Amino acid sequence: MVTLSSRVAKLKSSSIMEIAARAQTMKSQGIDVVSLAAGEPDFNTPKAIQEAATAAMAEGITKYTPAAGFLSLREVLAEKISRENKFPVSPEEIIVTSGAKHAIYLALQCLADEGDTILVPTPAWVSYRPMIELTGANLVPLPLFEEDGFRLNVDRWKGLAIPSSAKGIILNSPNNPTGVVYSAEELKKFVGWALQRNLWIMSDEIYEKTLYDGVEHVSVASLGPEVRNYTITVSGFSKSHCMTGWRLGWAIGNRELIQKMAALQSQSVSHVTSFVQWAGIAAAKLPDSVVDEMVKEFDSRRRYCMGRLDALSEYCTYTRPTGAFYFYVGFGKWLKPRGKNDLDFCKDLLMTHHVAAVPGSSFGKENFVRLSYANSQANLEKAFDRLEAFLKQG
Ligand SMILES: Cc1ncc(COP(=O)(O)O)c(C=O)c1O
CATH class of the missing domain: 3.90.1150.10 (Aspartate Aminotransferase, domain 1)
Structure with missing residues (x-):
């Protein structure tokens, strides 16, 4: 049975x-x-992305690729992210994944152990909990309040007992479901709070390009070299380039973590589909x-x-x-x-x-x-x- x-x-x-x-x-x-x-x-x-995928297929870009993704794609992404997200990234610090979702999944598998606690400002995206629980870790919510406009307010968490098993925190800005975009000031205060507790920060920035009212997106990793060392940045083309079904995202982190994530990817799905990666190069080069x-x-x-x-x-x-x-x-x-x-x-x-x-x-x-x-x-x-x-x- x-x-x-x-x-x-x-x-x-x-x-x-x-x-x-x-x-x-x-x-x-x-x-x-x-x-x-x-x-x-x-x-x-967008048409240019569709055409890049069909051209890639015609040219035989239909074979296995490196587990972390084509170097040519990671190079283009490294250049784009260094410029747009304002923190230096090298291709070795990037893994290309099947959407941002699988980047989060792989990162959690590599970072969380049985019995660990992962903190999540809540309300939060529905998939964080199951992905955390699949590692054997527990999710502890950090409440966000409608009266605060669902903004990060670390003063609200003063009375909370943060378990000693707390290892990391998942942050998401622009936020799903609230639509809130955290400011640089707010993030700095929050990062100070997290680093004091020696927590890594997984920054899910999948909605980074969808912004209104003149607000700016601030990448957590851009807040300084020390913060960068504690941060795993996750993003992708699903939302910004209308590529939800293509499954194309990435994670950025230190080389040791990225290598382990690539090893896990190589032992499970191998890599993102070859011609989808090729289309990703076209997506990265698309004008704003x-x-x-x-x-x-x-x-x-x-x-x-x-x-x-x-x-x-x-x-x-x-x-x-x-x-x-x-x-x-x-x-x-x-x-x-x-x-x-x-x-x-x-x-x-x-x-x-x-x-x-x-x-x-x-x-x-x-x-x-x-x-x-x-x-x-x-x-x-x-x-x-x-x-x-x-x-x-x-
Ligand atoms: C907050 C958040 N993170 C990650 C994802 C996953 O995005 P992808 O389609 O790139 O896997 C989503 C998708 O809805 C999301 O809302």
Whole structure:
């Protein structure tokens, strides 16, 4: 008989992917569902990237590659990151991975041991917990508060007992689900707090290019050479270059860690698909204007959604997002008198009004719902009309 390992006993697939799949099934049954669940740009991958992949296939770039990725790709990335993220990176300090997700997975496997504690400012992206728990380590949340605009406020954690088993912390800016972008000042204070406790920092910067209102993205590793030594930076092309399905990301860290991650990659998936890596070189060389155009479109949708949410302020609260493409909306004042929670909310909204959204509790905070505006203007209008009807009726 086949019996499962204890390691995967509690493991579930991503709740976001499940909701998106449920919405897709309803659609295939002919139901007009609008999904605000998925965290992926709705634009197609830029043409130059598509063409680079097909040219690579035609030229025979279809064989095994080095586990850490083609040197030519790592060289281009090293140059781009050193310039744009403002910290020096060499190709040996980069591993190319199947999306940022696998970079985080590999890094955690190389950094966390059974019984360790990894701290995560929460609400936080849904996949951190299962990936941490697969290493045998525990996740301890560091609470973020809506009253603070979900910003990092280390003073809030003064009373918290940080276990001596704490090894590292995962930070995510621009943030999923809150859309908050941490400032240099805020990050410096936070980094001081983490380094005092001798914690490594995994900085998930996957939304680094999706910024609004003139805010700047600050890479944790750019805060100085000492901070750099404690930091693992994770990013990729999924969100910025509309390449979610291609699976192309990277991690940057010290050579010893990167070598171990490459060894683990070589013993599992080997490497990222050869022609996808080749397309990555084209992506890295794409002019900023291509990404800026998409961000401009997201911004216009963000503004539209803010207008609609402002008109619903008797039912909900939200923090103005300045990055990524999500609203983390508090529905406490609607839910509590009805004795419902965010899971009921999302289930009812989908079943009765055919709008898919992600329950906030998936990110570690109840009574919130994450709405993604990576969707067409027409769909957003339809979704908000339905959401408004749902709130007013019930
Ligand atoms: C915060 C965060 N980190 C990492 C990822 C993974 O990105 P990728 O598609 O590059 O694996 C996501 C995807 O939704 C995300 O939201």
